[in-house]
Amino acid sequence: MTKCLISGAETETFLSFGKMPIANGFLEAKDYPNEHFFELKVGYCPESKMVQLTELVDEKKMFHENYAFFSSTSRRMAEHFRRFAESVRETFFASSEDPFVVEIGSNDGIMLQNFANAGIRHLGIEPSANVAQAARDKGIETISEFFDQKVAERIVAQKGQADAFLAANVMCHIPYLHSVMAGIKTLLKPKGVLVFEDPYLGDIIEKTSYDQIYDEHAFYFSVTSIEYLVSRHDLEVIDVIRQPVHGGSMRYVIGHKGARPVSENVGRQRAFEDQLGLHDPETYRKFAKNVAQSKNDLLELLNGLKRQGQRVGAYGATSKSTTVTNYCGIGPDLVEFISDTTPIKQGKFSPGTHIPVVPHEVFAKNPPSHTLLFAWNHAEEILAKEQQYRENGGKFLLYVPKVHTL
């Protein structure tokens, strides 16, 4: 049994994927002997309702000067963050004379560039030094640190309190969330807001998108579990807004308790979660069964294609794909290569099962008959880009919400 990182109560482990490597640990063949593996297991806490990993990987093993994920590889995400920034400015900056915005996990500046370009005071906090440097190169003020309560206190002393504290796809990465929330409590002005978004547990359960589960994602949030967490820091969820990105995300707006009106969305979503069974351990047992079924279906499809002598490649060397390839046992015998536009991943091999990662040109020059879409969360953008491939008879294989061919 493992204790909940939020409540301290015992968690119930409901799913184990076995040995897993670092999801973003794309590597060279010479580094195979040193590859780090851990036990990927997920538990549910009946007290805080928080779904979480029960064994964690040291953050310095995941976030460092060779971090492989550059946010700006997706045009659609750049547009998403432009609108995110615009809504923050319109909704929360109107009454502030010299607004100040802080973002953690700011990566290569995909969100903060929208504030920097408008001349708004900003600060990015990004521990992965290479992506932080990419942001600085664009003129975005960024410090390379892991955010916690101490860092927050230093920022307040040096720069004062913030009008908005933003976080996208990073809050769920941080195991020490009590320190983070205490820091945010200190950092926010009396009317300041925390706005963050992460993949939504409701979507993961409904779509069996088990590939959201990997080392970096310590938590799988719901409105209910976030309310449990923030209420311990005298903060309050004032709005929740579903987002279509990353296979279904939730944006949470949080203020100091009583400082702002609470939207009806919050109660509505809480009721939806109850209905969906997110507070019933049986839901998680069912999810585990669906995950095993998804694995069987995908392997049946890939093995069938192999028997027919078809060529199968993959698209998007995502961190999510590390869970799929290692859990299902998909190596270069079933998938020839993974096409990816990120230079730091190209020429390397996928973590654990060692499928070669190649630039998109390799895919375009000699396309396989079938392409497993690991970046299914970017399907719209990718299918539009690869219209010609499909017109020429190429097929995409997807496994969310169920294994199917496009």
Ligand code: SAH
């Ligand atoms: N916000 C971007 C990047 C998400 S990836 C986007 O949505 O595309 C998560 C990022 O969080 C990584 O760049 C990682 O280095 C950073 N990160 C991890 N732990 C952190 C912490 N404690 N404080 C600040 N950033 C952190």
Ligand code: TMP
């Ligand atoms: P993500 O799902 O974590 O956002 O990662 C997407 C990965 O897919 C990233 O490595 C970039 C890659 N990618 C492509 O290779 N081509 C594309 O058109 C898109 C949108 C992403």
